[in-house]
Amino acid sequence: MDLKGQLLEWIERDRDELIDFVCRFVRAKSPNPPGDTTEAVKVVTDFLGAKGVPFRLVDPQPTMANIVGTFEGGAPGRHLVLNGHIDVFPVDETEEWTHGPWSGAVADGKIWGRGIADMKCGTSASIFTYCYLHRLREHLKGKLTLTAVSDEETFGPWGARYLMEHHRDEVLGDCCLNGEPSGPVTLRFGEKGPLWIKFTVRTPGAHGSYTHLSPSATKIAAKLIHDLEAVTEIPTPGTPDIERALTEGEAAIERALGKGASKTLQRVTLNIGRINGGLKVNMIPGLCEFEADFRLPVGYAKEHILPKIREIAARYPEVTMEEINYSEAKACDPFGEMAQIIQQNVEALRGFKPTPIISMGGSDARLWRQRGVPAYIYGPYPYGMGQKDEYVDVEDFLHVVRTHVLSAFDYLSRG
Structure with a gap:
């Protein structure tokens, strides 16, 4: 079996574990404002610790810690950065949800709860990508970095902006992959x-x-x-x-x-x-x-x-x-290497090529683009984003995981 086949086999074998993780991640409340992500950060750090991968906390605000991890491949090469955020929109407690906003329920083939689309699905994909590729690190060229930040929803200063200002050499890289909601039929290469x-x-x-x-x-x-x-x-x-x-x-x-x-x-x-x-x-x-x-x-x-x-x-x-x-509107090459890698993997997995488009909403990916680093977004549909009854289809969640894992592998295999 080739290495990409091995990755897909691992994901399928771990299906229940991946779904369980993202449900627990959703249940760990992290609305911003007020911005306390302590409970959700612990869900992630416990998972990373159990997997034995390197990481550390960068916490200029103790209740809004950022998780940063890096490992080297078996040969020199390029630096890929995975980026996602832990904080989510707040909830209007007067709204009646089909399943509670912090339930992390799995029902009707969907995962429900505040932040599952924006963006605990995509952040989970980054976390799993980091863990799976760590197992195959001797086959990779270059370096992989995980940045799971806690201050994105308000364009706040304590998340990715802080990392860029104080840990730039560690987190800038040569390309950034992000799992913000995009819909599987599109990938985002810029934003307003x-x-x-x-x-x-x-x-x-x-x-x-x-x-x-x-x-x-x-x-x-x-x-x-x-x-x-x-x-x-x-x-x-x-x-x-x-x-x-x-x-x-x-x-x-x-x-x-x-x-x-x-x-x-x-x-x-x-x-x-x-x-x-x-x-x-x-x-x-x-x-x-x-x-x-x-x-x-x-x-x-x-x-x-x-x-x-x-x-x-x-x-x-x-x-x-x-x-x-x-924040200045920026875009990278809509037909760049990572865009083509994502398209090829999605076509192999689902039979269609996602279309490169611009995002209307903002994301931390802009911080990489503003510094001349190509940054691409591929994530789930934004069903219920910022509204009641936010959800992601279970199969879309697993598809986003597969796409991120395979695309990161391809990028770091080419050196």
């Missing part, structure tokens, strides 16, 4: 860039019947929000390779991300994620704050839209604005 801006509206305020004494901060905010939609009409540039990939992948994009997604990927979008204003129904609000989430397509930087945003905000002297987050 978030620009988050907080707008504050201040007026004197007054009694609700004395509208002649003060403008309403909430009314001004409503008008400003309406006007900001003009930013989404700014024409955006493209690059030939990305335009080709998105054009060829339109059907897969629509299937994975919903109807209309192919056009959304290529334009600026605006979401008002939070708004707060007013104290009482019969008082004219003197303060209103809202946070705007602009998403920029690849090839577009914040400098392309900030002048328009400032020009719109300047129409309202009561308004101030503050940038609270920005």
